[in-house]
Amino acid sequence: MLKIGVIGAGKMGLLHSAILNHNENCVISSISEPSDMILNSFKTFNSKIATYKNYEDMLSKEDLDCIYITSPTHLHSEMAIKCLEGNKHVFLEKPLAINCSEAKPVLELSQRVDRSSMVGYMMRYIETFEKTKRLIDSGNIGRIINFNAKMQVAQIFSKGRGWRSDPLKSGGGVVILQATHLIDLLCWYFGFPNKVQSNFNNYYSEKLEDFCHCNFIYDDELTGSFFSSWSIFNKRLLETSIEIHGTNGQINVNDDTLQLYVHNDADEFKAGYFKWTKPELSTGVSIDVGGTHYTRQDNFFIQAIKENLKIDHDIPNAYLVQKVTDAVYSSATTKDTVEIVN
Missing domain, CATH: 3.30.360.10 (Dihydrodipicolinate Reductase; domain 2)
Known part of the structure; x- marks a missing residue:
């Protein structure tokens, strides 16, 4: 059972969380989100989910296999690097970064570590x-x-x-x-x-x-x-x-x-x-949240991690x-x- 951490509980974070919650091969273990209102809602929904205001605290304290990054674009590169350095599989909402200069360190690190990655181009x-x-x-x-x-x-x-x-x-x-x-x-x-x-x-x-x-x-x-x-x-x-x-x-x-x-x-x-x-x-x-393509994307990512499939x-x-x-x-x-x- 893969333990998932989600960074960012806005629209896309909630969408992916709902889908992953229905996947029998993973469990949402923790959420990082700066908004107290949203964190309190998660605690009400499921008291077993650990909640953090700072994603680095979540990475250091939780034993996670995979991270979903659904934060604003300018935070993508920094967060992806921290997650890959922590030897986590990474799902990153599109785009990879705000430009190639910020994206290149993420690319180079992803090629050095033996972890699966996916960027959310779900229209495929x-x-x-x-x-x-x-x-x-x-x-x-x-x-x-x-x-x-x-x-x-x-x-x-x-x-x-x-x-x-x-x-x-x-x-x-x-x-x-x-x-x-x-x-x-x-x-x-x-x-x-x-x-x-x-x-x-x-x-x-x-x-x-x-x-x-x-x-x-x-x-x-x-x-x-x-x-x-x-x-x-x-x-x-x-x-x-x-x-x-x-x-x-x-x-x-x-x-x-x-x-x-x-x-x-x-x-x-x-x-x-x-x-x-x-x-x-x-x-x-199994669940349609925002379109079946989101579910098919997330399910394939979890399957790819477990079976070491090409993404x-x-x-x-x-x-x-x-x-x-x-x-x-x-x-x-x-x-x-x-x-x-x-």
Whole structure:
């Protein structure tokens, strides 16, 4: 039974705690959270959970196997380093850090210690996007030649407050706080781009970007782009959609539906149109808090620790996503194409 400690009991800390509480292979042993009100709520909910206001006290006093870090972005690198130095498995909410400079020490330490890590790019576990990865890799639509993606929601229409509105603590606006999920998906599907070209608009926020247009540039003939905004009036819920063009067909996928067109007969599919919905692809989970993909993500992380399984979206992968994200910001600032150096 893995003993879990959670750092940060805000929205994401509570979400992961609820999911892990239903996993028979682990137990939430302790929580670190600076808010007395939240800590008292945990004590009322379960008096067996040890509570701490300081995460370093929790690390030094509790015998923990794994730490979930769900704190504000600017605290990620410091906390991850402390946990890895303590020989803990680490789950870290995205992004890895506010920039590559802060992320690199985390990367280097993670490569020296024999501990599992995962960064919370949970969209890989949404059934439609997961099946899309398999369809791309199968080669049924041939060589990929172009993609276009969007991630939009109605969220920000005035100057915000709190750490998310401070670029020194958040790392930026809609790109690092929202679109990194999309960047991770696109890099998972098509590989990491060699260059990016982007532009921002910050109509509502004072210091953060509200809109981002970005082109991904590869060495081969593949081209692609994405648009992301948290200031779209008619998008009550977050919507992500990707259109993928291949030499033998096309894929159109969003959070709920996956459509495939195959031009000529392929290994797995005859020529024609095919469609799947999320309920058709779902295998069900023991608890649904915020979406089945969160449960599937957390369950796999616990399984990966116990069975020593490979985790694709670990700290090294998240560092590469961070490099692309940094390049998107650099391109928007310099108004020029930015090369991503490996």
